[in-house]
Each structure stands twice: as C-alpha cells, then as structure tokens.
Amino acid sequence: MFIKDYISKDFPCFSLTDSIESARDMLEDFGYSHVFVKKSHHFYGAIAQDFLYEEEGTLKDLEHQIERFAILEDNNIMDSIRLFYTFNANIIPVINKSEKYLGYISCEDIFQDLSKYPLFSELGAILTIETPARKYSMTEIANIIESNNSKFYGGFISFMSDEVIHVTIKISNENLSSIDATFDRYDYRIVEKFYSDEKSDLFKDRFGFLQKFIEI
Template sequence: MFIKDYISKDFPCFLLSDSIESARNTLDDFGYSHIFIKKSNLFYGAIAKDFLYEEEGTLKSLEHQIERFAILEDNNIMDSIRLFYTFNSNIIPVINKNEKYLGYISCDDVFQDFSKYPLFSESGAILTIETPSRKYSMTEIANIVESNNSKFYGSFISFMSDEVVHVTIKISNENLSSIDETFDRYDYRIVEKYYSDEKSDLFKDRFGFFQKFIEI
C-alpha cells in the first residue's frame, strides 16, 4: 500500500509562466480539483480549480493562491486520506524527498484500493458502538462479535474524546440480535447500525466507509 505503487503520470505540472487558459483546459479534460505548479524544477504547490476562472493571463497572477500540500512516494496510501479531506481535493501530488514532482494519486485510486478488502467488499452489518475511553478494548469488541459466531471484517475509530470512543465495525450478518444483546450486557451503546443482505447495497457500504475515513 505504498504511494509509489499507485502513482499516475499523465497529469502535467505547470510553470508560473504558463497561461491560465491552458491550465483551465487541462482541468476541464481531467475533471480534477487542482492543478500543480513547479518552480526551478521542484514542486511548488497547487492551485484550486475555482481560482482559474477568476483571472486571465499567466499562472503567476495566481501565485498568492498556491497551497502547499503533497505526499512522499514512500508514504502509505493511508497517509493520503487527511490530505484529501483537509484540502478538499480529489487529487494529491506525489514528490520524492528532494521535492521533485513524480506524478499524482487520485481519490478514485484510494477508493479502488480500499474496495478490495473485506472491510469494504463483504456485505454485512455496520455498527458504530460507543464505549467510555477508559475501558476501550478492540480485543473485547472483536471477541463479542466472534463469540456470537459472526465474522469480524474490520473496524476503525470514528470518534474519540477524553470521555468516549466510537468504534465503527463491519461484521457478517449472523446472530445480529444476540450480538446487540451482548454489547448491551457489556455496557456498549450502539449509536448507529445498518444491516443489509443485499449485494446491491454493497457500493453504498463501501462509499459510506470511505467517507468516514475521509472525515477522520
């Protein structure tokens, strides 16, 4: 899951001397949220699409709108999640340790990679459970699921404070009522749940999980 295994190279990195019109046309072709800028052969930053419709001339006139964000080629693909969310971007530039632009990864790249794992690919039940922070134990949560003869596909922490932790889990559909009862007996509160046996709902499952990852 290293970034270098997902790099695409078909999106150019512009110079400040390039025209805004050419950058705008490129974005219209690709449908991405940002263009990338290089300076002295090094990655310089990104400019959001909206700004390209406010000016004419060269990209130099938009230099004050440049945002500095990128990801290193040897980072893990999970490291890209916060960047997508923070910069409201569907594309992230990839650079090496010398800040040379190597290419990019898109939100679709990440989604496609995540969707092959059981956490996203298996149909089943999605539960968000709440527990006091002082007694949070992923081992206990997994044991509750598996002791009721259900499969534990994966989980992530969707909220955390000094008082409580919310853990979102994906499990198979077996024995859901007894799982609910067991969580209640161990003082876990189910704050959200979604049960489905339909394969047609699989895409919605995946998208929902991905959105939760983005919002962490």
C-alpha cells in the same frame, strides 16, 4: 499499499510562467480539482480549479492562492485519505524527498483499491458503538463479535473525547441480535447500525463506509 505503486504520470506540473488559460484547459480535459505548480524544478504547490476562472495572465498571478500539499512516494495510501478530505481534492501530487514532482494519485484509484478489501467489499453490518474512554479495547470488541460466531472485518475510531470513544466496525451478518445483547451486557451503547443483506445494497454499503472513514 505504497503510494509509489499507484502513481499516474499523465498530468503535468506547470511552471509559474505558464498561462492560466493553458492550465485551465488541461484541468477541463482531465476533470480534476487542482493543477500543480513547480518552482525552480521543485514542487511548489497546487491551485484549486475555481481560482483559474477569476483572472487571465500567468500562474504567477495566482501565486497567493497556492496550497502546499503533497504526499511522498514511500507513504502508505491510507495517508492520502485525510489530504483528499482536507483540501477537497480528487487528485494529490506525489513527490520524492527532494521535492521533485513524480506524478499524482487520484481519489478514484485509491477508493477503488480500498473497496477490494473485506472491510469494504464484504456484505455485512456496520455498527457504531460507544464505550467509556477509560475502558476502550478493540481486542474486546473483536472478541465479542467472534464469540457470537460472526466475522470481524475491521473498524476504526470515528469519535474520541476524554469521556467516550465511538468505534465504527464492519462485521458479518450472523447472530446480530446476540451481538447487540452482548454489547449491552458489556456496557457498550450502539449509536448507529446499518444491516445490509442484499447484493443491491453493496455499493451503498461500501460508499457509506468510505465516507465515514475519510471524515475522521
């Protein structure tokens, strides 16, 4: 799951001397959210699509709109999710430690890969449970699921404060009523639940879980 295994190389990194028009044309061909810019053979940053329609000239004229974000080739794909969300991007530049532009990763490629994993691909139930912060234990949560003969596919902290923690989990559909009762007995509060047992709900299930994931 390293970034270097997902790099595409068909999208160029422009120079500041290149025209805004050429960058805009390239962006329209690919349908991406940003163009990338280099300076002195090093990656410099990204310019969002909207700014390319504000004026003509060269990318130097938009230098003040450059955002500095990129990901290293030896990072994990999980590290990219916050960048997609923070910069409202569907493409992220990939660089090496010398800040040389190597290519890019797209949101579509990363999410397509993540959707293969049981956490996203398996039919099942999504629960968000609340527990006091002082007694949070993912081990205990998993044990509650498995003690009721259900499968624990994974989870993550979706909210955290000094008082409470919300944990969003994906489990199989077996014995859901018993699981609810056991969580109640162990002083967990179910904040939200979505039970899916139809194949037609699979895409909605995956997409909703991925949306929750990138919002943390």
